[in-house]
Amino acid sequence: MELNFEFFNEWVQRKLGIRLGAYKERQMQRRISNIMESAGAASLEQYAKILETDSVARHAFVEHLTINVTEFYRNKSLFDMFEQRLLEQIVPKFDHPKIWSAACSIGAEPYTLAMILAKNNVAGGRIVATDIDDEILKKAKAGLYQNNEVKNVTSSDLNKYFVKTDDNKYQVSAALKNKITFKKHDLLKDRYESGCHVIVCRNVTIYFKPDARDEVYRKLSESLVQGGILFTGATETISLAEQMGLKKVDSFIYQKI
Known part of the structure; x- marks a missing residue:
């Protein structure tokens, strides 16, 4: 199934204020596909509806996009x-x-x-x-x-x-x-x-x-x-x-x- 990333990128920027278009495309699309499936959505349109009404899913989405692997004195x-x-x-x-x-x-x-x-x-x-x-x-x-x-x-x-x-x-x-x-x-x-x-x-x-x-x-x-x-x-x-x-x-x- 082909996912409508053009729609989703525009929706995320308009609703969440995040510029997905600035991120490396393949890497970002892979991450979005994975978390969309984890949320039980079959399409990005359906996933957007979930994000619009579910604050827990919204937080999980933002956290998934922003890599938070870190430690004191890293390197x-x-x-x-x-x-x-x-x-x-x-x-x-x-x-x-x-x-x-x-x-x-x-x-x-x-x-x-x-x-x-x-x-x-x-x-x-x-x-x-x-x-x-x-x-x-x-x-x-x-x-x-x-x-x-x-x-x-x-x-x-x-x-x-x-x-x-x-x-x-x-x-x-x-x-x-x-x-x-x-x-x-x-x-x-x-x-x-x-x-x-x-x-x-x-x-x-x-x-x-x-x-x-x-x-x-x-x-x-x-x-x-x-x-x-x-x-x-x-x-x-x-x-x-x-x-x-x-x-x-x-x-x-x-x-x-």
Whole structure:
């Protein structure tokens, strides 16, 4: 059976405000087909009717589209390079660095950034963490994590910045939570943060078509102050970096020039 993706893409943008056309086509269509079948729908028209009336199905759809696989210090060696750049080039130059964790998922990334600031006695840093999914943001704000999500955190940092719960989960301390402001944000349609000294946007643009990916990187560059840095994912490269006012200064780290 041939599915009417043209109808569904238009419906999703009109009703849910999500630009499916910006995502890689085959990958997105495969994911939509899978969750449509899981919801018991035989067509995209029928699935749209389910989404219109069922808030649980709507949440499941958005969560299925947005990949929320993450952990603290994801790609630890790259985070070590990033931390060095942050401490050498950003902290000495800017008294109150503004850090934006874009597409922050369940919050492991911004809490990692908060830990880095706390461990290095950077008192004035501000972290804004954003994601498209309301339910994921709720989880991020709660700051409660499984063992596998904190596997890269040292035992001393676990003791200092987390409280172990009775069911063997790890609760982020209030000290880290207080450093972060969580907001809903769609990289494909919403206004970007401004005056950022650091932006961390990792493992997101790999799902976008080239035009949408370049648009996101251009806007991220515009959000940075001169001398600010952008930290991308381990499989992401900015092909038009120079045209966007960026130069590559380390593995997956770019600086605004």
